[in-house]
Amino acid sequence: MSVDTRAGPTAEQPHSDALVVFGFSGDLAAKKIFPALYAMAKKGHLTVPVIGVASSKWGVDEWHGHVRDSLLHQDHEGGIDDPVAFDRLMALLNYVSGDYNEAATFTALKAALGDSKSPAFYLAIPPSLFATVIQSLGQTGLARDARVIVEKPFGRDLTSARELNAVAQAVFPESSIFRIDHYLGKEAIMNILYFRFANSFLEPVWNRHHIASVQVTLAEDFGVGARGAFYESAGCLRDVVENHLFQVIALLAMEPPVFQSFKAVHSAKASVLRAMLPLKPEDLVRGQYLGYRDEQGVASDSDVETFCALRLYIDSWRWAGVPWYLRAGKHLPRSVVEVQVQMQPPPQKLFDDSGPASGRANYFRFRLQPEAGIALAARIKRPGKEFVGVQRELYLGEDDPETMSTYERLLGDAMSGDGALFTDEDAVMAAWTVVDPVLAGHGVALPYQPGSWGPVAANALIAGDGGWHNPAVAVPPPMARTPP
Ligand code: BG6
Numbered sequence: 372m373s374v375d376t377r378a379g380p381t382a383e384q385p386h387s388d389a390l391v392v393f394g395f396s397g398d399l400a401a402k403k404i405f406p407a408l409y410a411m412a413k414k415g416h417l418t419v420p421v422i423g424v425a426s427s428k429w430g431v432d433e434w435h436g437h438v439r440d441s442l443l444h445q446d447h448e449g450g451i452d453d454p455v456a457f458d459r460l461m462a463l464l465n466y467v468s469g470d471y472n473e474a475a476t477f478t479a480l481k482a483a484l485g486d487s488k489s490p491a492f493y494l495a496i497p498p499s500l501f502a503t504v505i506q507s508l509g510q511t512g513l514a515r516d517a518r519v520i521v522e523k524p525f526g527r528d529l530t531s532a533r534e535l536n537a538v539a540q541a542v543f544p545e546s547s548i549f550r551i552d553h554y555l556g557k558e559a560i561m562n563i564l565y566f567r568f569a570n571s572f573l574e575p576v577w578n579r580h581h582i583a584s585v586q587v588t589l590a591e592d593f594g595v596g597a598r599g600a601f602y603e604s605a606g607c608l609r610d611v612v613e614n615h616l617f618q619v620i621a622l623l624a625m626e627p628p629v630f631q632s633f634k635a636v637h638s639a640k641a642s643v644l645r646a647m648l649p650l651k652p653e654d655l656v657r658g659q660y661l662g663y664r665d666e667q668g669v670a671s672d673s674d675v676e677t678f679c680a681l682r683l684y685i686d687s688w689r690w691a692g693v694p695w696y697l698r699a700g701k702h703l704p705r706s707v708v709e710v711q712v713q714m715q716p717p718p719q720k721l722f723d724d725s726g727p728a729s730g731r732a733n734y735f736r737f738r739l740q741p742e743a744g745i746a747l748a749a750r751i752k753r754p755g756k757e758f759v760g761v762q763r764e765l766y767l768g769e770d771d772p773e774t775m776s777t778y779e780r781l782l783g784d785a786m787s788g789d790g791a792l793f794t795d796e797d798a799v800m801a802a803w804t805v806v807d808p809v810l811a812g813h814g815v816a817l818p819y820q821p822g823s824w825g826p827v828a829a830n831a832l833i834a835g836d837g838g839w840h841n842p843a844v845a846v847p848p849p850m851a852r853t854p855p
Pocket of ligand 1: 610
């Protein structure tokens, strides 16, 4: 089940012979897709034509300029450091301008695809357009032997997700539908699966007898920026919780897959999502940062949440009674994603500073972003006559940065027909089932100061379990060493 040995293209599953990106002028394309295409071109992994589709009526020079400018303005992706690869990418690019609601756009796309037999269509467009584009691909005869890669959120709620699923499956077979959750392509998140099942010391304690609670924080230190209009249709719960954070929980909570295959992993993860109890309004605190209503594309009386904190339960033999606390938001103090698994304290008070109700139990900490690492905190005695101690972390980390960006990995996988790192329909429907009750029935979004950890009401949710752990700026220096 190693990532490097996953099944490549086969005779029945040929590599896609063209990539069509809908939404080529959008924010996602500029920030994530162009760098991914450029990285693939640099490694020689991109050899098929790429057709960008967008409503902007630009000429080839303007499009080329847009791709170049976007790459040059990437903060973290290194700009354009290989002009030869960049030229190779430019030579592969072609563009179709048009309205997604008009048949002429798809006729033009068909012409641009020429003799391509098995293209991959990537929908980096607003979710409200997914069904229209998929249906038009079908009507134009473009779906035959093709793949479709759909961005999240897949639907707006359970009903619309079912409808979208029905539309997609009427046009494409399930094995040709790739539902993206880009968190699944991140090294640190793939490592949760590996860490849990490549080690044996964890399993005896990984259950309700030893784990008191689990917290997951996905914090971002910026606002919605130019994505106000999209955010108004989504909100934090749909944007990052029911997908990214639920996938993290599914990996942390799943049973061991019953055999060595990603199908078995998908099935074990979907079982976790199915066992989650549907949320109740009192399990959710919604917040909105002050200034959100002044953002471009945002209603002046918007009640859309830019923060949410929630408590949920997984009704299974392993997890019954263990609360899972999730928190995500924009304009929080720092950009960080971290999990803290809080262990039960020792059952007897043998030292003044440990034991039940001391609030000083061991924990596992999974740092998922910006660095990746796993820490186990344990108490050790301080030197001296007194039996008092201090909590220290055993820290496991890799110095090597990501070898591949998530979108590079996921686009490459989808084009070669490998669905391992995508979500399947069972997981998507189960996730919507959990959040559906609170999509409409919830309290108002409470205001919070940008740069704070959200509305204070979020603290009440977790007060009985020691309060929120606010992830630190950086993990401590690695303590772990490879054994000699
Ligand atoms: C996206 C959301 O899916 O994930 C964004 O739409 C969010 O709002 C982003 O900022 C976070 O992803 P990452 O990889 O930057 O943690």
